[in-house]
Amino acid sequence: MEIINATILANVSNTELGPCDMYCRIILIILYGVVLLGGTTGMVMMSCMMFKRNSQSVVATFVLNIIALHSILLVSLPFRVSYYFSVTWGLGSFTCRMVSSIIYSHMYFTFVFYVAIVIFRLLIYFKKLQMQQLKRHHAVVLSVTVWTVGSLIFLPVFFLQYGTDPRHSEQxxxxxxxxxxxxxxxxxMNYSMIVIMMTMVVILFLLQLIVIFQLIKALWPDMWTHQEYRAQIKSFFFLLVIVVCFIPHHAFRIHFIQNYSERENPKLVLYNEICVALTTVCCLDMLCFTSGVIH
Structure with missing residues (x-):
């Protein structure tokens, strides 16, 4: 902690600190550092595990997409940590927007694949879908569609709308x-994303709880020996990751939009940056699986 303090203070004398002050930057450096270390460990362990199993299931294909998304995000985190250490950005506005877009695209793409896993298992439980009807190539086609449509919608919007203010590069x-x-x-655009995400999460969360309670009632006390129950618990875990990592950002975003002004309230900026950083904590999900936190 003292080393971080000394490093940031040394740079503050030569650089305007901006609305995210020293303590804000310390918190972000620590949070991103933990995610970078834990996420990388989880990615390596899960990749090795899936390589050994060589699973051809639909869920395994979705998980591979999540691993790829986490890997892209983890590559971008050193740029963020370096920026909060040096308190200045010298890589140009395009690189800044690209690194910044990764954290948001990661959040929304990961959300889509989390939801895909949950819906897939719910459809199977409610007998609306048979395992035999879906092959891996169906999941591959869906994955390619998500990546293509998401890229065509998200990236142009972000690069054409966000970060175009000349003050970003000038300062x-x-x-x-x-x-x-x-x-x-x-x-x-922000309000639309907030409504869509929160509505989907509430509906899926309630459905998932109903399914789990039904399974507990039917399988008690040996529910953990049944694969169907364990599969639904894993789906519930993905929903918990969304609630813990993504929902705080979107809930606070409402307050932030309504109260932010050009005066740049330092506390609002601090809480907003922490909520954005919290979305990256979902990278620890694979570490939870491989370490046995969730079976």
Whole structure:
């Protein structure tokens, strides 16, 4: 902690600190550092495990997509940590927007694959879908579709809308695109994503709880010996990851949009940056699986 303090303070004398102050940066460095270490460990362990099993299931294909998304995000985290150490961004506005877009694209793409796993297992439970009807190539086609459609929608919107304010490059700052929230189209886009995500999570969370309670009632006390129950618990775990990592960001976003102004309230900026950083904690999900936290 003292080393981090000394490093940041040494740079503050030569660089304007901006709305995210020293303590804000310390918190972000620690949080991103933990995610980088734990996430990388989880990715390596899960990749080795899946390589040994060579599973051809639909869920395994979705998990491989999540691993790929986590890996891309983890590659971008050293850029963020370096920025919060040096308090300046010298890699240009395009690189800044690219690194920044990764954290948001990771969140939404990961959310889609989490939801796909949950819906897939719910459809099987409610007899709306038979395992025999789906082969791996169906999951591959769905994955390619998600990546293609998501890229065509998300990336152009982000690069054309966010970070176009010239102050970002002039002041050698990065990851301060909340300044664009004074634009009506950006506010509408944020509110739309908030409503879509929260609505889906509430519906799936209630359905998943109903299924789990039904299975407990039917299989008690030997429910853990049944594969169907364990599969639904894993789906519930993915929903918990969404609730813990993604929902705080979107819930606080409502308050942030309504109260943020050009005066740049330091506390609001701090809480917003922490909520954004919290979305990366989902990278620890594979570590939870491989370490036995969730079986």
């Amino acid at each position: 050698q700052r990065c990851f301060e695109f909340y300044r664009d929230l004074n634009r009506r189209e950006i506010v509408i």
